[in-house]
Amino acid sequence: MTTGAPPPLAPKRSRARTFLPLALAAWLVLETWLLTVVAGAAGGLTVLGLLVGGAVLGAVVIKRAGRRAFKNLTETFERAQAAARTGETPTAADRVGAEDRNGFLMLGGLLLMLPGLVSDVAGLLLLAPPVRSLLGRYAEKAVERRMSVAPTGSLQDAFQQARIHRPDGKVVQGEVIREGAPGSDARRADGPRPPLTP
Template structure:
């Protein structure tokens, strides 16, 4: 006996989930092919030297970027503590574009450590400060676009609504805490409160 209700449609598969496995397979085949071409042209020792040199350079870059990120973190904490003691609002005016791009510098180091010539070329490109700043601006704009175009009820919309604005116009992440809400544990038969009113 059928009820006449149609089964829910499966969500549409995103392009990234469709083409990412294919892209990884093509990348692996290209890396192996390039390594064999270079090995046939110059010898196996040259390929080994290229791979070891890329791994050493990548480890050095990642170590340097990690130190810089840790130094920026400790400086930020020290500024926040000093601002809390004086009652001032900490400012982010001291940051330059090069300091904000440690993530891309670490990604460049990781790409250099991965064996292969295509990944080494991409890692070397990420060592150029202009490329890192361009990619950083592009990533920021892409995130802003996705956050502003979030459909109502999505996770992105929830993050957007969780932002609070200070009087000076700066956006501060936060959450709303209701003092009048029941503080005790919820009973199993009690319905969950809505996330959004």
């Protein structure tokens, strides 16, 4: 009987995948407990009013943030087109509404729409501009930290490397010869190239 190599170890589970279900279960239990406490103290109609009011306010916030995001996107495209016509390159300062933090505003609206008091408080906090700007700066720093750890190169290089290293992907090396380009006649003097076969 021969012994082979030891079996490969299973990949370690990340902390987020371990603790996220527990945090979600604890949040649901806390929300249910708070709703029952408020219903016992103020009555069931008060709790129903709070839930309906939160859902309506959240829908209004999401609708308004979506309109602002679409308006900012349209204005950014218009500025980019104007810069392309004049031959200028758009800069980061040309981004319209970059400091609006519409993503956090939409998240606040979504939290308001979820039934529960803790989510309503978190959603109301995200409606405050100082909280949104603080979270936005933190998110930008976190993304910059992650990007600085990543290897240098363009996004196209990353996609090319991912395509090359796929186990089932095939890479065909070649060159593009354009009709009428300088030097294309000299290349064609060798004769026609054989077709590529798989």
